[in-house]
Amino acid sequence: MEVSSGKSVYGGIAVGRICIFHKEESQVKRETVSDTDRELARFEHARESAKKQLHGLYEKALQEVGESGAMIFEVHQMMLDDMDFIESVTNMIKTQKVNAEFAVATTGDHLSQVFAAMEDAYMRERAADLKDISNRVIMALQGREGAGIHSTEPSIILAEDLAPSETVQLDKSKVLAFVTRLGSTNSHTAILARTMSIPALIGVDYKEDMDGKMAVVDGFKGELYVEPDEETLTKYEKQKAEEDEKRRLLFDLRGHEDITKDGRKINLYANIGGVKDVASVLANDASGIGLFRSEFLYLESSGYPGEEEQFQAYKTVVETMAGKKVIIRTLDIGADKQVDYFKLDKEENPAMGYRAIRICLDRQDVFKTQLRAIFRASHYGSVSIMFPMIISVPEVHQAKELVEEVKNELRAQGIPFGDVEIGIMIETPAAAVISDLLAKEVDFFSVGTNDLTQYTLAIDRQNPKLDNIYDAHHEAVLRMLQNIVDNGHKEGCWVGICGELGADTELTETFLRMGFDELSVSPSMVLPVRAKIRSITLQ
Ligand code: PEP
Ligand code: MG
Numbered sequence: 001m002e003v004s005s006g007k008s009v010y011g012g013i014a015v016g017r018i019c020i021f022h023k024e025e026s027q028v029k030r031e032t033v034s035d036t037d038r039e040l041a042r043f044e045h046a047r048e049s050a051k052k053q054l055h056g057l058y059e060k061a062l063q064e065v066g067e068s069g070a071m072i073f074e075v076h077q078m079m080l081d082d083m084d085f086i087e088s089v090t091n092m093i094k095t096q097k098v099n100a101e102f103a104v105a106t107t108g109d110h111l112s113q114v115f116a117a118m119e120d121a122y123m124r125e126r127a128a129d130l131k132d133i134s135n136r137v138i139m140a141l142q143g144r145e146g147a148g149i150h151s152t153e154p155s156i157i158l159a160e161d162l163a164p165s166e167t168v169q170l171d172k173s174k175v176l177a178f179v180t181r182l183g184s185t186n187s188h189t190a191i192l193a194r195t196m197s198i199p200a201l202i203g204v205d206y207k208e209d210m211d212g213k214m215a216v217v218d219g220f221k222g223e224l225y226v227e228p229d230e231e232t233l234t235k236y237e238k239q240k241a242e243e244d245e246k247r248r249l250l251f252d253l254r255g256h257e258d259i260t261k262d263g264r265k266i267n268l269y270a271n272i273g274g275v276k277d278v279a280s281v282l283a284n285d286a287s288g289i290g291l292f293r294s295e296f297l298y299l300e301s302s303g304y305p306g307e308e309e310q311f312q313a314y315k316t317v318v319e320t321m322a323g324k325k326v327i328i329r330t331l332d333i334g335a336d337k338q339v340d341y342f343k344l345d346k347e348e349n350p351a352m353g354y355r356a357i358r359i360c361l362d363r364q365d366v367f368k369t370q371l372r373a374i375f376r377a378s379h380y381g382s383v384s385i386m387f388p389m390i391i392s393v394p395e396v397h398q399a400k401e402l403v404e405e406v407k408n409e410l411r412a413q414g415i416p417f418g419d420v421e422i423g424i425m426i427e428t429p430a431a432a433v434i435s436d437l438l439a440k441e442v443d444f445f446s447v448g449t450n451d452l453t454q455y456t457l458a459i460d461r462q463n464p465k466l467d468n469i470y471d472a473h474h475e476a477v478l479r480m481l482q483n484i485v486d487n488g489h490k491e492g493c494w495v496g497i498c499g500e501l502g503a504d505t506e507l508t509e510t511f512l513r514m515g516f517d518e519l520s521v522s523p524s525m526v527l528p529v530r531a532k533i534r535s536i537t538l539q
Contacts, residue, residue: 002226006179006204007467009190010524013240014177014199014217015233018210018226019155021162021170028138031099039093043100046140047086051077053136071309072129072301079126079133085111101141108134127341132302156215156224158206163338167192172276177217179204179224186450186461186470188336191500195277197524203464250527254285258530261537264512268530269325269520271498274300275313278320280523285530288325288382290446290520291498292317294370295332298339307369307376314377325382327446327498327520328374329425330367330399332356332388336462351460356389361398371406378418386423386446391430396441425498427451432480439491446520447484449499453477472501478510485515496520505532512538 033039058073079085085107092103108130116127154176161182167189178193183202193200199219206224216225216236225232258268269290270281274297281289297305297313305313318326333339334355347353360367374385387399400422410417424441426432427448435445453472454461461470471477481497488495496502496518497511503521508529511519521529 001229001232002210004204004206004224004226006201006222006224007185007464008219008222009178009183009185009200009202010194010198010219012177012197012199012217012219013236013243014156014219015236015240016176016215017153017155018158018213018215019174020206020208020211021157021159021166028101028105029099030102032097033093033099034097036093036097039098039100039103040090042141043089043093043104043137046100046104046137047080049140050133050136051080053140054080076129076133076136079129080137085130085133101138104134104137104141126303129302156217158204158210162189163336172196172198177201177219179206179217181205182464184462184464184467184470186454186467186500191271191450191522192273194500194522194524195271195273195280197280197522250531253527253530253534256530256534258287258533260512260533261535262539264538266512266516266533267325267496267518268526268533269327269496269498269518270523270526271520272317272523275316277523278317281526282320284523284526286523286526288327289317289321290325290327290496290518292326292328293332294328294330295337295339298331298333299337303341304366304369307373310370310373311376314374314383315380318377318381318383321381323381325384327384327386327423329386329388330357330374331360331370334359351454351462357387357395357399358389360387361395361402364402368402368406371403372410375403375406375410375417375420376415378420379416381418383418384421384423384444386425386444388425388448389427389451390424390438391428393434393437393441396424396438400441423493426484427455427499429456429480432456432484435484435487436490439488439493442493444493445484445488445495446498446518447481447496449477449481449497449501452480452499453501456480472499472504473507477501481511481516482514489515494518503529505529508532509536509538512536 054073054077088107089103092098092106093100112127112130115123115130154174156177156179157175158179161180162178175198178198178200180202181204183189185202190200199217201217201219201222201224204224210226213226214228216228216232257265259265267287269288270284270286271291272278272281272289273293297310314328333342334344334353335351338344344354374383377383390396403422421443423444423446424438425448426435426445431438432452449472450461453470456476457470457474459466459470485495494517497516498520501507502519503525505528519529
């Protein structure tokens with residue numbers, strides 16, 4: 001038995017086989033071939049197999065995220081049948097006598113450059129799709145299945161690191177636990193693991209030859225046991241059964257109010273990254289969605305998601321929540337959430353760089369597309385909207401002006417929409433300090449303690465070396481929280497927390513005493529926080 005230690009990101013026990021996740025890197029070399037017919041047949045075969053894979057992905061996405069989310073895979077299948085693409089590859093093979101991999105890679109690069117230079121925004125978005133489909137054909141030519149999990153049974157995933165976009169694309173039904181060598185507890189990948197209630201460890205040194213071996217992940221102690229002995233295996237199988245039982249008992253709290261023993265109520269909502277997380281929100285009985293990280297729609301897509309696609313996603317969430325509040329945060333990309341097709345420059349300091357509302361106020365076409373989709377969805381339930389990374393009053397004015405433009409356009413087109421509360425995230429020290437001024441502009445505040453802690457303490461939330469001093473309980477953070485609630489309430493705003501600190505049950509009583517009106521936590525933390533609230537007496 002081999003034991004490796006790391007740091008826990010989400011508790012829980014997992015028992016199963018290891019599967020090592022490798023990133024998608026296709027190296028293509030130019031080779032001269034003599035048998036061009038053979039090369040043409042290889043291309044044809046790979047194209048068919050790529051189409052088959054895409055059909056499978058379409059069917060899976062249809063089940064998991066519905067028609068709008070699945071559509072991209074249908075578009076990719078159609079692109080593989082495009083005559084320009086096929087003719088360009090076959091001509092290159094015939095005239096230049098090159099290998100199929102090289103012909104596909106060159107055609108993919110060339111056509112995607114042509115698309116990227118087009119006037120029409122929709123056509124420009126297809127550039128990333130072309131790269132994607134040519135990559136898929138190359139993988140098929142090389143006899144590789146593509147990035148991700150090669151195992152067919154649910155496995156413990158070991159990876160060097162996982163980007164948020166890679167994490168969201170993994171097949172959740174095949175993941176028992178995440179174990180990474182790099183990463184930090186406050187990264188978005190860690191947040192995703194918590195949203196999915198999957199035991200996760202970071203900072204674990206593993207070896208390639210562990211692939212396929214039996215293992216146990218102890219998400220409480222932060223340990224990975226490879227080829228556990230009989231005694232360890234039995235101990236953890238028993239502990240896992242006890243954990244499952246605890247979870248079952250917590251489920252008895254479903255249907256109960258979020259109220260202290262002496263009658264103080266608080267709204268307990270859940271955070272989601274996409275349509276597929278709503279099932280977990282309902283299973284854990286949250287009273288609403290306090291943070292819909294809409295950027296994951298962009299991260300999961302290979303090009304800008306259009307208005308219709310976004311509308312369908314928001315509408316599905318809103319309708320499924322059946323009248324319960326859904327707070328959609330507008331696009332918050334940048335920093336660790338990088339989206340290739342935005343073509344953002346590399347920055348020295350991305351966490352303090354061109355991101356979130358800064359991009360949206362610049363790229364108004366992208367922002368207004370999202371606002372239209374959100375407002376259209378508001379007709380189907382209770383929708384609120386909030387802007388991330390705010391630092392000043394003029395930013396809020398500009399964002400609200402764009403909201404007004406969108407509402408006027410929808411009215412002129414006779415498209416219905418509901419009453420939408422407007423809020424902001426308080427996640428910069430600047431916003432916390434001027435929260436008295438910002439409160440005059442909006443209906444609510446939601447405190448993003450993840451970023452607020454990072455910027456207040458000047459500690460990069462992504463840096464594993466600083467994880468042990470990233471202290472969200474720091475007096476500076478707590479004083480800011482009190483200031484934000486007081487300033488919000490003076491102007492009639494309700495105030496909540498949607499950062500990870502909201503789920504910290506050591507502070508639940510403190511938050512209630514400070515006067516917070518809402519806590520929004522990972523779906524898996526709703527019932528533990530409810531149990532805590534119901535055990536408190538404030539008087
Ligand atoms: C936060 O910063 O606390 C927050 C909720 O936003 P994110 O974690 O997505 O940056
Ligand atoms: Mg944030």
